Amino acid sequence: MFLISLFKQIKYKYYVTLPLYMLTKSERLILNAFFFVLLWMLFTACYMYFPTHVRVIAQRTYYYYAGVQVSPIAAETAKQVG
Numbered sequence: 001m002f003l004i005s006l007f008k009q010i011k012y013k014y015y016v017t018l019p020l021y022m023l024t025k026s027e028r029l030i031l032n033a034f035f036f037v038l039l040w041m042l043f044t045a046c047y048m049y050f051p052t053h054v055r056v057i058a059q060r061t062y063y064y065y066a067g068v069q070v071s072p073i074a075a076e077t078a079k080q081v082g
Contacts, residue, residue: 015021020028063069 018031020031023031059070
């Protein structure tokens, strides 16, 4: 029930905040398509790049904390050199 009421509230704010009632059907379709594509690209980017970004931030945090770089490339280089 909570999700349904939340969805209705978001939908209401979307219709009230944007002047959708003043647009024609074709303009409304174009605007909604634009927002849909924008959200789709945002979610896709978060899905593809956010885990990598979190890993890089965690490695940098560990480096600042411990002073040792943790990286697969650095580990392979150390094995080859040592």
